[in-house]
Amino acid sequence: MRTPVLDLNLLQTFLAVADTGTVTAAAERLSYTQSTVSMQLHRLEAMLGVTLHEKEGRGIRFTPEGERLLGHARRLLTLNNEAMNDMKARQVAGSLTLGIPEDYAFLLTPALAYFHQMYPAMQLKVICGASTDLVQQVQASELDLAVVTRQTHSPGGEVIRRDPLVWAVGANQQPSLVDPLPLALYSPGADVFREVAEHALGSAGRHWRLAYSSQSMTGLMPVVVAGLAVVLITRDMLNPQLRALDEKSGLPALPSVEIALHRAPGRPSEPARQLAELIREHVGSEKQ
């Protein structure tokens, strides 16, 4: 059994007429002849068996049925555009290079999953590196996009998230707040974290030493859990083995770090734009 279906072309001109208010203007906008638009309207009416519009002095006026159809038409057209965009996007091949600090890789999983749904033919390279390097690379167009950590109010890029920082020690340890303070930093954000630590401790007049540094958080854990050092991490990185120190510990308060998105100079490709949007959506705005 064949179900009668609407002609999306007709609905599109119908919407154009609704937007512009006149048949002639709609024809202009759609690169049709005025007579074509007029006939299309009538064709739509004929197929529905309804009068949708009437002449009204200058221009036309919609009947209640016309007004009613408007909503349906809009919904159908947006759905159509979604479908078209999706099908087009799936054909887009090529590659896109994204830089991220290693420790933030896990945050990107959902965004990358969605991206792959939309652009299955797109080859996505993810490069991990230090934030300062990534910024340089993206400015040199070696990367299309880069997610970086940095101190608050740094210039450039687009802030998509702010993560509060905390001092932490092993869950069962008393903070060994000797002087100089033994500090553990892990490399991916080391440059930023080191700057933050220097500034915060410097302002408080405290000395410190780099007791340990590792490529990854897991590498640092033993040292910190054992009580050999205090670590500076984002609050989200806290886990049951760690304990955050509050202001009573005597350590200076910490600012937040910013997660920022940098784009290669020039006009971004459509997939790059989409990926940026997905990252903004899935990584950003969970905090503050």
Place this chain on the structure above:
Amino acid sequence: MRTPVLDLNLLQTFLAVADTGTVTAAAERLSYTQSTVSMQLHRLEAMLGVTLHEKEGRGIRFTPEGERLLGHARRLLTLNNEAMNDMKARQVAGSLTLGIPEDYAFLLTPALAYFHQMYPAMQLKVICGASTDLVQQVQASELDLAVVTRQTHSPGGEVIRRDPLVWAVGANQQPSLVDPLPLALYSPGADVFREVAEHALGSAGRHWRLAYSSQSMTGLMPVVVAGLAVVLITRDMLNPQLRALDEKSGLPALPSVEIALHRAPGRPSEPARQLAELIREHVGSEKQ
């Protein structure tokens, strides 16, 4: 600017192919020729610039792009059908008669509003009456539909809601539980409420007398608020001027009443079917 749009006809045959699994069967179902369906598939592919299907021994197999399009197609077609139904429904003229107990009229407002949205050309008559009368009238096809109140487990109709009953007195009154108990009933549900009261009080060995009865709840209010009588109402009818009595009052526990929907015998018209559905949806299942 003209946006490229999908051809819903092509999507429909595409879906038919997906459902049946073969081009030939789809052609059968759509009253097309096999060659037509084949060409339509290819036309769809040409317009999207994608390969959607491949020959697979017996029948065909969809490519990932084909699978992807399937979801879009289904969404578009359902939206299309909604639109078509709605536009068709708006043209249906005629009249429909609905019977309800007066005190339940307010419950129907949303259902009637929706109905009028769908069938603006339909003339809807609402008749108020006692439940027993309404049942008879709907069986004689004098009404298309009737909403009635009745005791639980009465035969016939379709239960769409159960409303618990309560004894109530004026908010500032102590229950004057003398013997015989002075009872106020209001007419629209009087037949049902009287039966319930008789049964409940009878089983508990209590005497009672009809102290007052009125056409509407508002007519009863002064009598009840003044403390002259106990009233039997559905829990939803309680208002700040009334106070429900719990089991400590010594009055017997009460069953619920059922709200049931009766339809005229014979096959209902499409609008009648829709109205019944709307009533079920908006009146029913808010309780228990």
Place this chain on the structure above:
DNA sequence: ATGATCCCATCACGGTTTGTGATATATGCG
């Protein structure tokens, strides 16, 4: 008023599209 202007409806025509039937091609099965 009255002509000018703007806008919509309608018509005839030509090009394109679309469904059909016939035919060719591919695949699984006995």
Place this chain on the structure above:
DNA sequence: CGCATATATCACAAACCGTGATGGGATCAT
């Protein structure tokens, strides 16, 4: 291998659709 089944392709006729031209109705300016 040949039969059965299914899809692809082709040529053709019918239907469809957009165009330009024309006519008619309403509004605005003079």
